Amino acid sequence: MLANKNLIEFVCVTHVEPRAAGPKITLVEGAWAFCSGHGEREHEWMRIEPTRLEHVGDPRRIQRLKAS
Numbered sequence: 001m002l003a004n005k006n007l008i009e010f011v012c013v014t015h016v017e018p019r020a021a022g023p024k025i026t027l028v029e030g031a032w033a034f035c036s037g038h039g040e041r042e043h044e045w046m047r048i049e050p051t052r053l054e055h056v057g058d059p060r061r062i063q064r065l066k067a068s
């Protein structure tokens with residue numbers, strides 16, 4: 001069950017080049033994940049602070065979750 005479908009909790013750090021197909025939003029471990037390059041497979045997901053979809057775009061600008 002999704003607590004808040006408007007928040008992205010993972011971003012893909014493999015497919016970072018924007019493509020005409022646009023970003024892909026998918027589910028990873030029950031949370032929304034954002035792949036800006038619309039990769040089909042072999043994503044490498046980085047967990048981030050839950051971020052609103054409209055604020056996701058450049059993974060480098062998103063705060064990484066501190067390891068705890």
Ligand SMILES: [Zn+2]
Pocket residue numbers: 012013014015035036037038039040041042043044
């Ligand atoms: Zn990807």
